[in-house]
Amino acid sequence: MDSSADAFAPPVAGWIPVSPRLATARRVTLVLVYVLVIAGGVVLALTPLPVLWLVVYAVAALAAFVWTWWIIGRRVRSFGYAEREGDLLVVSGILVRRLVVVPYGRMQMVDLRAGPIDRWLGISTVQLHTAAATTDAAIPGLLPADAADLRDRLAARGEERTAGL
Amino acid sequence: MMQPRRTSPLSPLVQAAPALPAAVLFFIGPGAAIVERSGIPFVVLAVVGALIGYAVFVAVAWLAWWRRTFWIDDDGDLRLDSGLIQRSARRLQLSRLQSVDIVAPFLARLAGLVEVRVEVAGSGDSRIILRYLTRADADALRGLILQVTRAEESDDAPQSQALAQVPAGRLLAGLLLRSVTAGLLLATILLLVVTSLSQGPAGLVLVIITGGLPILSVVTEFLANYDFRVARTREGLRIQRGLLSTQSRTIPPDRVHAVSIVSPLLWRHWGWVRVTVTIAGVQGDEVRPDVLIPVAPRDEALRLLAEVLPDVDVDALPFESAPSRARWRAPLTWRSLACAITPQVIATRSGRMTLRTSIAPHARVQSVRVTQGPWERRFGLATVHADVAPGPVDVAGRHLAEEDVAALAPREVDEMRRARLRG
Structure with missing residues (x-):
């Protein structure tokens, strides 16, 4: 990283993006949530409330759906990571931007995980753990082969750096 | 190195003590029905019930106490065998010792007992708590453990140099003048004044909250940090504190993050x-x-x-x-x-x-x-x-x-x- 004014400036090698399938996975979750929202609307329609309420509910739900659908795409595109010589960088977020730098020597554990929707779409998450609970270094939306490679590489580097202790 | 031995025979009495209020409560329910039928006074029934309940718990605790032994073996490990039916044998490598602490919880202190906590480096099974020993036994055990861990060093008495201590007056003043506490107390006084001027009960509920919370926190912290002393020992900074239950703990400098x-x-x-x-x-x-x-x-x-x-x-x-x-x-x-x-x-x-x-x-x-x-x-x-x-x-x-x-x-x-x- 150079010392330009941008605290989130990309490293020399640039950010590696995550798979767009992550957006699909999150949109599938959104649709599942909206099954409940629609069920709520049906219940609302069966009660003797003024029609106006139902309209307000539907409009609000639709607006929230469109906005979330759109923001998911942007959020997923905002994810990026970079493996440098001594540390791993993870960047994310649109509204609140985040950059985490984890030196390989500080890693305690590297996790690979994938929920049911992730497995169905063929993506997984690599998460780094250090002795600090606040280290927030998860890279979602990796293709399984990439994720396994990344995990093995990180674990090997972590061992290399801590071996001398 | 040390013969297997048990904790203090008074331990079961202390360990069962928290069961007393539970026993009283238990007998209040069925008790009410019996009182109506038999005419035995309620107080008698509650006391008798509590004693029976307590005796049962003491008996269970006594069996566990009888089957629990600890010792330091020839390899310099602290061993603890326990369990009535399902036996467990635990072993702490004293060479990886992090701390030996002597703590005196309130109830144990009434019986003149303390607990000893031994902690070694590593995750998982890294701590043994011995409940309870007499003060003298605890000091002797602590001395022995420290002796085992530095068998190679020749120094005998652990030097300890007092560094700081907090007088009770300063502690109390400090607690009362913390920003949130002072603010809430001031709000309480204002509320009381307003309430008494307007002669209405409106603010009183608020007063209980704004006055009660800070007083509770001041009292808790005062009890916990009373007679706070810091001393330098070979293992690190030793902190002793507490009024109702004294705590003693060592901070190894290399573990301060x-x-x-x-x-x-x-x-x-x-x-x-x-x-x-x-x-x-x-x-x-x-x-x-x-x-x-x-x-x-x-x-x-x-x-x-x-x-x-x-x-x-x-x-x-x-x-x-x-x-x-x-x-x-x-x-x-x-x-x-x-x-x-x-x-x-x-x-x-x-x-x-x-x-x-x-x-x-x-x-x-x-x-x-x-x-x-x-x-x-x-x-x-x-x-x-x-x-x-x-x-x-x-x-x-x-x-x-x-x-x-x-x-x-x-x-x-x-x-x-x-x-x-x-x-």
Whole structure:
């Protein structure tokens, strides 16, 4: 990283993006949530409330759906990571931007995980753990082969750096 | 090295004591029905019921006590065999000893007993708590364990040098004058005045909350930190404190991950500060010390700090302050916000009513995080966090100029690497 004014400036090698399938996975979750929202609307329609309420509910739900659908795409595109010589960088977020730098020597554990929707779409998450609970270094939306490679590489580097202790 | 032995024979009586109120409650339910039928006075029934319940618990605790033995074997391991039916044999490698603590909980203290906690490095099964021993036995066991762990060293008596102690008056004054406590108490007085003038009961419910909460917290902290003493021993800083139950705990300097110097507004007149610390490794331990000194003159506190963080001059940290445009993001605290990086540590400053300086050695920082919320971005600000082990200390340089953060974050990463290479 150079010392330009941008605290989130990309490293020399640039950010590696995550798979767009992550957006699909999150949109599938959104649709599942909206099954409940629609069920709520049906219940609302069966009660003797003024029609106006139902309209307000539907409009609000639709607006929230469109906005979330759109923001998911942007959020997923905002994810990026970079493996440098001594540390791993993870960047994310649109509204609140985040950059985490984890030196390989500080890693305690590297996790690979994938929920049911992730497995169905063929993506997984690599998460780094250090002795600090606040280290927030998860890279979602990796293709399984990439994720396994990344995990093995990180674990090997972590061992290399801590071996001398 | 040591014959297997049991804990004090009075232990079952103490261990079963918490069952007493439960036993009373249990007999109140069925008791009410029996009272109606038999005419036996309720008090008699409750007492008899409580005693029967207590006796049952004592009997169970006694069987467990009888089957529980501990000793130090020839390999220098602390062994604990226990279990009535399902036996368990535990073994702690004393060569990896972290601490031996003697704690006197209230009930045990009534019976003149203490508990001994032995902790070794490592996760999982790394701690044995012996409940309960007499004070003399506990001291002897502690001496023996320390002797085993440094068989190679020839020094006999553990030297201990008193460094600081907090007088009860200063502790009480300090607790009452903490910003939130003082504010709530002031609000309570105002509410009382208003209520008595208006002759209505309206404010009284509020008074119970605004007055009760701070009084409760003052009393709890006063009891916990009464007679607070810090001494330097060979294992680290030894902290003893407590009125109803005394606690004693050693902070090995190499396990201090971060410290925070806190000075509430009303303390500054006397120049008092509080120092909290994050100690890594021990999770969910009620005697984990997070306070190095609850209230002390700044000089004294800084001397204590130098014991756990040598080579740091707290008054000469090269702070880079937040720019004046940070007032739009943090109108109250922007003047104090700052971050400094020295060859040894990263330090951050924050707060207005209560000023906080947090310091973490580079070797203890786990990762560096930069965050920027929408409002920060609007004014070209950003926050840099140094992530440390979980604890009371949060090292974050908030709302600094984005160009400063862009320089500070990589510098901290470099220093972390260098600290690691130094070991």
